[in-house]
Amino acid sequence: MANAESVRVRVFNLNCWGIRYLSKHCGQRYAMIGDMLCKEEHDIVLLQEVWSEKDYLSLKKKLACSHPHSHYFKSGVIGSGLALFSKHRIHDTFLYRYSLNGYPYMAHHGDWFGGKAVGMAVLSIASLTANVYVTHLHAEYCRDKDAYLPHRVVQAWELQQFVRHTSAGADVVILGGDLNMHPQDLGNRLLRSYTGLRDSYLETDQFDGCEDGITLIADNPFISKKELIPFEKGIRIDYILFKGSPKTDIFCDSMSTTKGSVRDHPFPYSDHEALTSELRLESHTPPGTGRDERSKDQDTATGKLAELVDIVTEARTEVKVGLHCAESMRYTAARTGVMGLALLFLELAIAAVPWLALGADQPFPRTSFYLLAGLCFAILLTTSLLYVFYTMELKSLQGAEDQMRLAVGSLQESLRGFPLAQAHSTQRKPPDGLGALDPEE
Amino acid sequence: MANAESVRVRVFNLNCWGIRYLSKHCGQRYAMIGDMLCKEEHDIVLLQEVWSEKDYLSLKKKLACSHPHSHYFKSGVIGSGLALFSKHRIHDTFLYRYSLNGYPYMAHHGDWFGGKAVGMAVLSIASLTANVYVTHLHAEYCRDKDAYLPHRVVQAWELQQFVRHTSAGADVVILGGDLNMHPQDLGNRLLRSYTGLRDSYLETDQFDGCEDGITLIADNPFISKKELIPFEKGIRIDYILFKGSPKTDIFCDSMSTTKGSVRDHPFPYSDHEALTSELRLESHTPPGTGRDERSKDQDTATGKLAELVDIVTEARTEVKVGLHCAESMRYTAARTGVMGLALLFLELAIAAVPWLALGADQPFPRTSFYLLAGLCFAILLTTSLLYVFYTMELKSLQGAEDQMRLAVGSLQESLRGFPLAQAHSTQRKPPDGLGALDPEE
Numbered sequence: 077m078a079n080a081e082s083v084r085v086r087v088f089n090l091n092c093w094g095i096r097y098l099s100k101h102c103g104q105r106y107a108m109i110g111d112m113l114c115k116e117e118h119d120i121v122l123l124q125e126v127w128s129e130k131d132y133l134s135l136k137k138k139l140a141c142s143h144p145h146s147h148y149f150k151s152g153v154i155g156s157g158l159a160l161f162s163k164h165r166i167h168d169t170f171l172y173r174y175s176l177n178g179y180p181y182m183a184h185h186g187d188w189f190g191g192k193a194v195g196m197a198v199l200s201i202a203s204l205t206a207n208v209y210v211t212h213l214h215a216e217y218c219r220d221k222d223a224y225l226p227h228r229v230v231q232a233w234e235l236q237q238f239v240r241h242t243s244a245g246a247d248v249v250i251l252g253g254d255l256n257m258h259p260q261d262l263g264n265r266l267l268r269s270y271t272g273l274r275d276s277y278l279e280t281d282q283f284d285g286c287e288d289g290i291t292l293i294a295d296n297p298f299i300s301k302k303e304l305i306p307f308e309k310g311i312r313i314d315y316i317l318f319k320g321s322p323k324t325d326i327f328c329d330s331m332s333t334t335k336g337s338v339r340d341h342p343f344p345y346s347d348h349e350a351l352t353s354e355l356r357l358e359s360h361t362p363p364g365t366g367r368d369e370r371s372k373d374q375d376t377a378t379g380k381l382a383e384l385v386d387i388v389t390e391a392r393t394e395v396k397v398g399l400h401c402a403e404s405m406r407y408t409a410a411r412t413g414v415m416g417l418a419l420l421f422l423e424l425a426i427a428a429v430p431w432l433a434l435g436a437d438q439p440f441p442r443t444s445f446y447l448l449a450g451l452c453f454a455i456l457l458t459t460s461l462l463y464v465f466y467t468m469e470l471k472s473l474q475g476a477e478d479q480m481r482l483a484v485g486s487l488q489e490s491l492r493g494f495p496l497a498q499a500h501s502t503q504r505k506p507p508d509g510l511g512a513l514d515p516e517e
Numbered sequence: 518m519a520n521a522e523s524v525r526v527r528v529f530n531l532n533c534w535g536i537r538y539l540s541k542h543c544g545q546r547y548a549m550i551g552d553m554l555c556k557e558e559h560d561i562v563l564l565q566e567v568w569s570e571k572d573y574l575s576l577k578k579k580l581a582c583s584h585p586h587s588h589y590f591k592s593g594v595i596g597s598g599l600a601l602f603s604k605h606r607i608h609d610t611f612l613y614r615y616s617l618n619g620y621p622y623m624a625h626h627g628d629w630f631g632g633k634a635v636g637m638a639v640l641s642i643a644s645l646t647a648n649v650y651v652t653h654l655h656a657e658y659c660r661d662k663d664a665y666l667p668h669r670v671v672q673a674w675e676l677q678q679f680v681r682h683t684s685a686g687a688d689v690v691i692l693g694g695d696l697n698m699h700p701q702d703l704g705n706r707l708l709r710s711y712t713g714l715r716d717s718y719l720e721t722d723q724f725d726g727c728e729d730g731i732t733l734i735a736d737n738p739f740i741s742k743k744e745l746i747p748f749e750k751g752i753r754i755d756y757i758l759f760k761g762s763p764k765t766d767i768f769c770d771s772m773s774t775t776k777g778s779v780r781d782h783p784f785p786y787s788d789h790e791a792l793t794s795e796l797r798l799e800s801h802t803p804p805g806t807g808r809d810e811r812s813k814d815q816d817t818a819t820g821k822l823a824e825l826v827d828i829v830t831e832a833r834t835e836v837k838v839g840l841h842c843a844e845s846m847r848y849t850a851a852r853t854g855v856m857g858l859a860l861l862f863l864e865l866a867i868a869a870v871p872w873l874a875l876g877a878d879q880p881f882p883r884t885s886f887y888l889l890a891g892l893c894f895a896i897l898l899t900t901s902l903l904y905v906f907y908t909m910e911l912k913s914l915q916g917a918e919d920q921m922r923l924a925v926g927s928l929q930e931s932l933r934g935f936p937l938a939q940a941h942s943t944q945r946k947p948p949d950g951l952g953a954l955d956p957e958e
Contacts, residue, residue, distance in 0.1 A: 147923065150916035151616070153908050167927045169920050170678045175592070175614060180905075191912070196682070237611045241637070245685025446887030453891070457898070467594050471632070475591035479610050482588065486608045 152191015226398020232263030285333030416455030593632015667839020673704030726774030857896030
C-alpha cells in the first residue's frame with residue numbers, strides 16, 4: 077500500500093439514510109453496506125445519517141477486522157448521525173456543533189433534532205498526520221424558497237472556520253460528507269475558497285460514476301423524482317474534499333460513485349450514492365521558492381483573495397437576509413405573546429366584574445372561561461419559548477455576520493498590503509539563536 | 518515596545534460583573550474600567566460578563582484610540598459576555614459554544630442563558646502570530662454539592678480540545694478568563710496538562726497582588742463573605758495562561774492583581790479582581806536537539822503523559838457521575854410524563870362514563886375538570902421538554918466520555934510505544950525532493 081515515496085489512501089463516503097422503522101429496508105441495507113465495506117477495505121470510511129447507535133455498533137462489530145478503529149459522534153437529541161471507520165489509528169477526535177440548525181417545531185424536517193455537526197479525527201497514515209472531517213449540513217427542502225439557506229450558509233461558514241483553524245498541524249486534510257449544497261452554491265464556494273480544499277470529482281484523473289458526478293439520482297428507487305425537479309437526472313450534494321500541506325502533496329488518482337443499484341441486490345445501499353476516492357499522498361521538503369515563482373504565486377493569490385472577499389460578502393448578505401427574517405419572526409412571537417396576555421386580562425376582568433359583560437343575561441360560562449384561559453396560557457408559553465429560541469438564532473446570525481465583517485476587512489487589508497506583506501514576510505524569518513526550545517512544548 | 522530580539526506583551530483580564538440594572542454601580546464601574554484601560558494601554562484586554570452589547574460598544578468608543586481592534590462574541594440568549602480589545606490587528610475570530618452549560622430552568626443561576634463559550638482571535642504581534650482565547654466557565658454555586666461539576670469538567674475538556682486543535686499554527690498562545698475553578702481543580706489540571714499552558718501566577722518572576730494570587734477576595738465590597746466559606750480570604754478562579762511554540766519562547770516577567778479597591782474611587786472595578794501579566798516573547802530557530810537532551814526530554818514527557826492519563830481518567834469518572842445523574846433525571850421526567858398522561862385518561866374516562874364516578878351524586882364538576890385537564894397538559898408539556906433537554910445532555914456527556922476513552926487509549930499507546938516512537942520519529946523525517954509545493958497551499 078505504501079512505499080518510500082507515496083502513500084495511497086482510499087476514502088469512502090455515504091449518507092446511509094438510516095432512520096430505523098422509517099427508512100425502507102434499513103436493516104438489509106446496513107447488512108449490504110457492512111458486507112461491502114468489509115470486502116472493499118477502504119482506508120477511511122465516512123458515514124452520515126447513522127441515526128441509531130445500535131446500527132453503528134453492529135457495523136463496528138462487522139468491521140472489527142477490516143477497520144479496527146472507529147468513532148461515533150454524539151450530538152443533539154437523536155445524535156449527529158456521523159460515524160467514521162478507519163484502518164489507521166485514530167489518535168484524537170473533536171466535534172463542533174453548528175450554532176444554527178433549523179427549528180425544533182419543524183419536527184417533520186427533523187434536522188434540529190439531529191444536532192448537525194462536523195466531526196474531526198486525527199489519524200496517523202504511514203508517517204503522516206491526517207485530519208479527517210465528516211459532516212452533514214441542513215437539508216434543502218425547497219430550492220426556490222429555501223427558508224434554511226441562512227442557516228446552511230452559517231454552517232458552511234463555521235465548517236470552513238473549523239477546518240481552517242484545526243488543520244494547521246496536519247500534513248493532509250480530508251473532508252467527506254453530505255453538504256446538501258450543489259457544487260456552485262454559495263456555501264460550497266465559501267468552504268473551498270477559504271480552506272483551499274479541492275473536490276475529488278473535479279480533480280480526479282479517472283472517473284467512473286453517474287453523469288456530472290451526481291449523488292442524488294432520479295434512477296434511485298428510494299428517491300421521489302418530484303423532489304428533484306427541475307434537476308431531471310439528479311444533483312451532486314455529497315463530496316470528498318482534500319488538501320495537502322507545504323510538506324505533503326495530495327492527488328486524486330481515481331474516483332467512483334455507485335449508480336443507483338448494487339449487483340446481486342434488489343435495491344441500492346441508500347437514497348444517496350456512495351463515493352470512493354483514491355488519493356495519493358507524496359511527502360517532500362518544501363522547496364525554496366525562486367523569485368519568479370513567488371511573484372507568479374502572488375498574482376494567483378491576489379486573484380483568489382479578491383474572489384474570496386466577494387464570496388464572504390455574498391455570504392454576509394445572505395446572513396443579513398436571515399437576520400431580517402429572524403427579527404420579524406421574533407417580533408411576531410412577541411406580538412402574539414402580548415395579545416395572549418391582553419386576552420387573559422380581558423377574560424379575568426369580564427369574569428371578575430360582571431357589568432363588563434355588556435348586559436349579557438348570564439355570567440361568563442364556565443366551560444368557555446376555562447377553555448379560553450387554557451388557550452391564553454398555551455399562547456403565552458409557546459410564544460415565550462419561541463422568543464427565547466429566536467433570540468438565540470439572532471445571536472448566532474449576528475455573531476457570524478460580525479465574524480464575516482471582520483474577515484472581509486482583514487482580507488481586504490491583505491489585498492491592499494500585498495507588496496507590503498512581501499516586504500514584511502522577509503522580516504518574518506525569525507532571528508537565529510534567541511533562547512532555547514520551550515520546555516513545555 | 519519591541520526590539521529585534523524580544524517582544525513585550527501586556528495582557529489584562531477582568532470579569533466585569535456587568536449585569537445591567539442588577540450589578541451594583543454597573544455604569545460607574547464601566548466608566549472606571551474604560552478610563553483605566555485607556556490610560557494603561559495594555560496590548561490585549563480580555564473581558565468576561567460584558568452582558569450588554571451597549572456596554573461593549575461604549576467601551577469600544579472610549580478605547581478607539583488606545584485599542585483600535587476589538588471583538589464581541591455573541592452566543593446563547595443573552596450573549597457569551599466575552600469581549601476582546603487589542604492594540605494589534607485581529608485577523609480572524611472563531612467561537613466555540615460549550616455543549617453543556619447548566620439548565621434553562623435554573624433561571625436564577627442564569628448560566629444557561631449566557632451561552633458560555635470560548636472565543637478565539639488570531640492576532641499579529643510584531644512578526645508573530647498569536648492565538649488569543651477568552652473564556653468563562655459555568656459558575657460553582659456550592660462547592661460541597663456541586664451539581665454543575667460534570668458540566669464544568671466537560672467544558673474544560675472542550676476548552677483544552679479547542680485550544681490544542683486550533684493553536685498548531687500559532688507562535689504564541691494566550692488564554693484569559695474566569696475559569697470558575699481553583700488552581701488544583703480537575704478541569705484546571707486537565708486544561709494545563711493537555712495543552713501545556715502555563716499559569717502566569719505560578720510562572721511570574723515578580724508578583725504584586727493578593728495573597729496566593731486570589732481573584733475573588735473577601736475584602737471586595739461586592740462579595741458576600743458567606744459565599745466564600747470555607748475559604749476565608751478568598752479563592753483564585755481567574756487566570757492568564759500562556760504557552761509558546763517551537764519557534765517562540767514566552768516568559769512572564771511580572772504579574773499583578775487589583776486588591777479589592779481602586780485609588781480615588783469608592784468601589785472596585787468588579788466583584789472579581791483584575792489581572793495583568795507582562796509577557797516577553799522571544800523568537801528563535803528550533804535548535805537541533807542533541808541525543809542526551811532528547812532522552813532527558815523523553816523522561817519528562819513520559820512522566821507528563823502518565824500524569825495526563827490519570828487526569829483524563831479522573832475526568833471520565835466525573836463525566837460518568839454526570840451521566841448517571843442525567844439518566845435518572847430523564848427517567849424521572851419520563852415517569853412524571855406517563856403519570857400525567859394516565860391522569861388525563863382517567864379524568865376523560867370519568868367524565869365520559871358516569872358510572873366510573875363511583876356512585877357520586879353529581880357529575881364531574883366542570884371547574885375541577887378543566888383545572889385538572891390544564892394541569893395534565895402542563896405536566897405533559899413540561900416533561901416532554903425536559904425529556905428532550907436531558908436527552909441532549911446525555912448525548913453531550915456520552916460524546917465527551919467517548920472522546921476521553923479514545924484519548925486515554927491513544928495516550929497509553931504513546932506511553933507503551935515510547936522507545937518505538939523514537940525509532941519511528943527518525944523515519945518521520947520526510948524524504949527529500951518528492952514533488953513540488955502544493956499550489957493550493
